[in-house]
Amino acid sequence: VESCKYTGVVEDCCCDYETVNVLNEEVLHPLLQELVATPFFRYFKVKLWCDCPFWPDDGMCRLRDCSVCECPENEFPETFRKPSDVLRKEDLMCQEGKPQAAVDRTLDKKVFRGWAEVDNPWTNDDETDNSEMTYVNLQLNPERYTGYTGPSARRIWDAIYSENCPKYPSGEMCQEKKVLYKLISGLHASISVHIAADYLLDEATNKWGQNFDIMHDRVLRYPERVRNLYFTFLFVLRAVTKASDYLEQAEYDTGNSDDDLKTQSLLKQMLYNPKLRAACPLPFDEAKLWQGQSGPELKQQIQKQFRNIRHVLSLMDCVGCEKCRLWGKLQVLGLGTALKILFSLEGDNHLQPLQSQRNEVIALVNLLNRLSESVKLVHEMAPSVMNISGQF
Numbered sequence: 001v002e003s004c005k006y007t008g009v010v011e012d013c014c015c016d017y018e019t020v021n022v023l024n025e026e027v028l029h030p031l032l033q034e035l036v037a038t039p040f041f042r043y044f045k046v047k048l049w050c051d052c053p054f055w056p057d058d059g060m061c062r063l064r065d066c067s068v069c070e071c072p073e074n075e076f077p078e079t080f081r082k083p084s085d086v087l088r089k090e091d092l093m094c095q096e097g098k099p100q101a102a103v104d105r106t107l108d109k110k111v112f113r114g115w116a117e118v119d120n121p122w123t124n125d126d127e128t129d130n131s132e133m134t135y136v137n138l139q140l141n142p143e144r145y146t147g148y149t150g151p152s153a154r155r156i157w158d159a160i161y162s163e164n165c166p167k168y169p170s171g172e173m174c175q176e177k178k179v180l181y182k183l184i185s186g187l188h189a190s191i192s193v194h195i196a197a198d199y200l201l202d203e204a205t206n207k208w209g210q211n212f213d214i215m216h217d218r219v220l221r222y223p224e225r226v227r228n229l230y231f232t233f234l235f236v237l238r239a240v241t242k243a244s245d246y247l248e249q250a251e252y253d254t255g256n257s258d259d260d261l262k263t264q265s266l267l268k269q270m271l272y273n274p275k276l277r278a279a280c281p282l283p284f285d286e287a288k289l290w291q292g293q294s295g296p297e298l299k300q301q302i303q304k305q306f307r308n309i310r311h312v313l314s315l316m317d318c319v320g321c322e323k324c325r326l327w328g329k330l331q332v333l334g335l336g337t338a339l340k341i342l343f344s345l346e347g348d349n350h351l352q353p354l355q356s357q358r359n360e361v362i363a364l365v366n367l368l369n370r371l372s373e374s375v376k377l378v379h380e381m382a383p384s385v386m387n388i389s390g391q392f
């Protein structure tokens with residue numbers, strides 16, 4: 001609780017809703033759509049096993065023995081370890097059987113010829129457990145309705161929220177927890193938007209399309225969720241632009257120089273976009289979080305709170321649908337990368353030089369794209385929601 005006692009208005013940003021919508025629609029969304037389709041950004045390395053270290057006694061995974069916990073139990077907060085409620089077996093089964101929940105693992109062999117898998121000098125990429133990892137073409141696996149629902153999904157969201165928004169007895173939430181809560185709520189809203197925007201309307205005819213009721217019931221009728229979505233978008237955008245120099249100098253080698261030059265050019269167009277820099281130079285001001293603070297220990301404690309995102313990432317192994325697990329892992333890793341970029345502090349005040357794995361950068365950019373899509377969809381599907389306008 002001590003670590004939470006500090007001031008600084010996190011919500012304050014320099015861009016209003018309208019500016020965000022215009023910048024997103026004119027600049028960010030088109031560039032991001034092209035960027036995530038490039039060979040460098042469309043492949044994500046991921047362990048897709050349903051390999052849940054929590055609730056080990058409930059037989060959640062069919063594919064593998066989930067009682068094998070890969071991490072020491074004491075690494076996880078108490079709330080994650082408790083087998084909170086006992087659920088029915090059929091509620092816990094992974095749902096890989098459903099076609100819409102399964103991941104398409106097709107790889108484009110041409111792209112992988114010359115793919116620099118090891119020793120990428122800027123990544124530190126951990127390639128040691130490759131036998132467990134799969135490359136997935138994200139373009140073939142859009143985030144959308146999968147049919148994953150019920151107590152299993154609910155339990156994961158509950159665990160994430162209960163871990164990341166504990167309140168003071170007074171009912172107030174501390175600032176850094178508030179940021180984490182808003183990020184998770186924003187991500188949750190974005191996932192719901194994608195489910196609603198690409199929904200299986202008729203199973204018999206395999207008809208897909210927008211489901212406005214779901215969009216309204218899960219997101220639009222809660223202005224707070226819409227606000228958190230915009231907040232998360234700006235937060236991740238800030239991380240990406242803060243890491244501009246690093247991202248510009250990184251290697252995007254996939255063996256085809258035309259592709260790689262295009263990737264770099266698109267990135268530069270986004271990172272140094274004059275419109276973006278003029279209209280929204282500081283999408284989120286992380287320095288405000290530290291304002292009025294003294295003492296390196298305090299800052300380190302706050303930083304530690306943000307590392308909590310690691311626990312959220314481990315929870316993704318318990319998501320009982322392969323495609324949801326893929327996007328859950330990618331987006332939480334993307335959030336973790338954004339937090340690392342914005343809050344990696346060493347000792348007193350010195351920023352550590354940024355070191356990112358290739359997969360982290362891929363996750364970060366794809367997360368930004370997902371959020372950008374959600375912001376666009378929310379704006380298109382519910383212009384009236386924007387009446388909540390004003391500053392963040």
Ligand code: FAD
Nearest residue numbers: 144145146147148149153156157185188189195225324328
């Ligand atoms: P849920 O979305 O499960 O929400 C549970 C509760 O959380 C709500 O009742 C509400 O109290 C609270 N809540 C909801 N939204 C917010 C918010 N934005 N901010 C704060 N609180 C909120 N399903 C798919 O079809 N496709 C997917 O790709 C997919 N990916 C998933 C990824 C993860 C990591 C998880 C945990 C689940 C995923 N699901 C996916 C399932 C989906 O998110 C829902 O859980 C499911 O559709 C059931 O929805 P629901 O209406 O019961 O509410």
